[in-house]
Amino acid sequence: MKSVFRNAYFTLSRSLNPNSNPKFPLSLFPVCRISAITASPSSSSCSNIRNEKFRLFSATSSDSSMTDGGASSYSSSSVEKQFEHFRVQLEQSGSLRERIRAVATAMESAIRIMHSNLLLVHQSRPVPEILEKVKGQIAVLKELFHRLGEILRECPGQYYRYHGDWRSETQTIVSLLAFLHWLETGNLLMHTEAEEKLGLDASEFGLDIEDYLVGVCFMSNELPRYVVNQVTAGDYDCPRKVLKFLTDLHAAFQMLNLRNDFLRKKFDGMKYDLRRVEEVYYDVKIRGLTASGDSTGDQGTQA
Amino acid sequence: MDLQVLRWMGEAVERTTQGQNDKRERVVKASRDITINSKKVIFQVHRISKSNREEVLEKAEKDLAAVTDQYISRLVKELQGTDFWKLRRAYSPGVQEYVEAATFCKFCKTGTLLNLAEINASLLPINDPSLEPLQINVLDYLLGLADLTGELMRLAISRISDGELEYAEKICRFVRDIYRELTLLVPDMDENSDMKKKMETMLQSVVKIENADASNSWLTFLSKPSVCSSLQEQRLA
Numbered sequence: 001m002k003s004v005f006r007n008a009y010f011t012l013s014r015s016l017n018p019n020s021n022p023k024f025p026l027s028l029f030p031v032c033r034i035s036a037i038t039a040s041p042s043s044s045s046c047s048n049i050r051n052e053k054f055r056l057f058s059a060t061s062s063d064s065s066m067t068d069g070g071a072s073s074y075s076s077s078s079v080e081k082q083f084e085h086f087r088v089q090l091e092q093s094g095s096l097r098e099r100i101r102a103v104a105t106a107m108e109s110a111i112r113i114m115h116s117n118l119l120l121v122h123q124s125r126p127v128p129e130i131l132e133k134v135k136g137q138i139a140v141l142k143e144l145f146h147r148l149g150e151i152l153r154e155c156p157g158q159y160y161r162y163h164g165d166w167r168s169e170t171q172t173i174v175s176l177l178a179f180l181h182w183l184e185t186g187n188l189l190m191h192t193e194a195e196e197k198l199g200l201d202a203s204e205f206g207l208d209i210e211d212y213l214v215g216v217c218f219m220s221n222e223l224p225r226y227v228v229n230q231v232t233a234g235d236y237d238c239p240r241k242v243l244k245f246l247t248d249l250h251a252a253f254q255m256l257n258l259r260n261d262f263l264r265k266k267f268d269g270m271k272y273d274l275r276r277v278e279e280v281y282y283d284v285k286i287r288g289l290t291a292s293g294d295s296t297g298d299q300g301t302q303a
Numbered sequence: 304m305d306l307q308v309l310r311w312m313g314e315a316v317e318r319t320t321q322g323q324n325d326k327r328e329r330v331v332k333a334s335r336d337i338t339i340n341s342k343k344v345i346f347q348v349h350r351i352s353k354s355n356r357e358e359v360l361e362k363a364e365k366d367l368a369a370v371t372d373q374y375i376s377r378l379v380k381e382l383q384g385t386d387f388w389k390l391r392r393a394y395s396p397g398v399q400e401y402v403e404a405a406t407f408c409k410f411c412k413t414g415t416l417l418n419l420a421e422i423n424a425s426l427l428p429i430n431d432p433s434l435e436p437l438q439i440n441v442l443d444y445l446l447g448l449a450d451l452t453g454e455l456m457r458l459a460i461s462r463i464s465d466g467e468l469e470y471a472e473k474i475c476r477f478v479r480d481i482y483r484e485l486t487l488l489v490p491d492m493d494e495n496s497d498m499k500k501k502m503e504t505m506l507q508s509v510v511k512i513e514n515a516d517a518s519n520s521w522l523t524f525l526s527k528p529s530v531c532s533s534l535q536e537q538r539l540a
Contacts, residue, residue: 083487086419090492091491093491094491159386160391163389257321
């Protein structure tokens with residue numbers, strides 16, 4: 001604020017330069033300035049002159065506002081009315097957003113519990129046990145998505161206005177679900193399946209495709225670590241399975257024509273995951289830990 | 304893992320995202336055209352002076368109508384009733400510039416603020432009745448208004464140098480009112496970092512108009528014959 005006033009003063013003193021206004025002879029100006037100081041006995045500093053000018057200005061402006069009150073002058077009451085209306089509108093959307101954020105926060109805590117449970121997979125806990133633990137959280141998330149859908153029903157057609165507020169949560173949820181699904185079935189979680197798991201309906205409150213794809217990219221980040229830990233635990237066939245899955249996934253993504261955005265960046269990261277898995281597979285293979293016959297199919301190996 | 308399934312997924316997704324990316328590109332292009340042509344309208348209005356007022360404004364209004372008919376309607380066609388919020392980022396700059404041009408014209412013509420409802424009503428005819436009509440949202444309207452004050456500042460300065468002081472004062476009051484009203488709204492706006500920056504610029508504009516006005520009233524005051532002589536007497540005394 002202070003700097004604004006300083007600027008104001010500089011602009012003022014600059015604009016007082018009589019050269020900028022041809023109507024006044026140069027010689028008049030110094031006279032004016034001196035007499036302005038002498039005219040009022042108390043004014044001995046620049047700031048007083050400034051006050052004087054502002055007072056002067058406000059006097060003239062109120063004069064003219066009284067004179068030109070004709071049809072050409074605008075009525076500030078109609079401006080006020082419109083802005084009052086905007087204020088009500090924006091306050092409503094603000095409170096709606098707050099409610100959405102509250103749901104998103106609840107999602108986040110459910111995600112954290114789910115994620116910590118899912119991390120047990122790196123300690124070679126059996127998958128069914130983990131699934132059992134995670135199931136409760138999925139139900140919670142489903143309920144939260146339902147609540148989100150209810151809130152959004154109040155503002156039809158504005159899904160993408162508020163989308164950013166639950167976006168990153170949704171992406172994380174998709175990544176966890178996709179990882180779980182892969183552990184369970186060895187297949188990729190489809191978009192429709194993900195919607196189904198979360199109780200979403202594409203016609204009303206659907207799962208955005210980009211969010212789904214980003215979630216899948218997040219999942220691939222988890223795989224290299226999983227492979228290493230599985231090999232450590234003695235599952236030497238795991239790298240081959242993961243490598244096949246990831247290669248296919250990468251190929252599928254490559255078919256997409258992505259524009260230069262967040263999803264593209266995430267996809268570009270996927271090739272590093274792929275390479276790490278390849279390295280693990282190479283290590284396992286070169287040490288002869290895996291059976292040489294894996295080219296024949298999905299025959300498990302007992303090294 | 305079934306590669307066939309993946310292929311299928313890829314194709315399904317491809318169809319949706321590719322279509323959307325193309326659409327986004329076209330919308331961005333339409334928005335850019337609106338920006339350029341709205342700017343031309345604004346320049347036209349700036350040519351105003353005491354003598355050619357009617358004629359300049361008439362031309363500006365005709366240009367603005369052309370922007371609406373040609374470029375806004377193209378944007379409407381490209382959007383084709385898709386989610387306006389989803390592609391908002393792509394078309395928002397153009398719409399803001401259009402709001403700026405339309406409100407600027409209106410202010411110069413009548414000295415009043417063009418309401419959002421009025422703009423939206425003027426857009427209805429170009430919308431395809433079978434689709435959901437494009438309506439400018441509050442946020443773009445307010446962002447456009449914020450830019451309007453910059454143009455009004457330039458107009459006020461040129462009016463002052465032309466000697467139309469009362470007009471400049473009218474502009475000053477108008478801009479102050481807008482600024483004051485907007486300060487109340489900014490905290491409630493969706494992504495307000497943009498708006499905050501604009502508010503700072505707007506304050507600068509307000510201050511510039513006020514200062515130009517002030518220095519001019521001051522000089523006018525001093526140039527009155529009675530004041531002049533009394534000051535000179537004082538100086539001589």
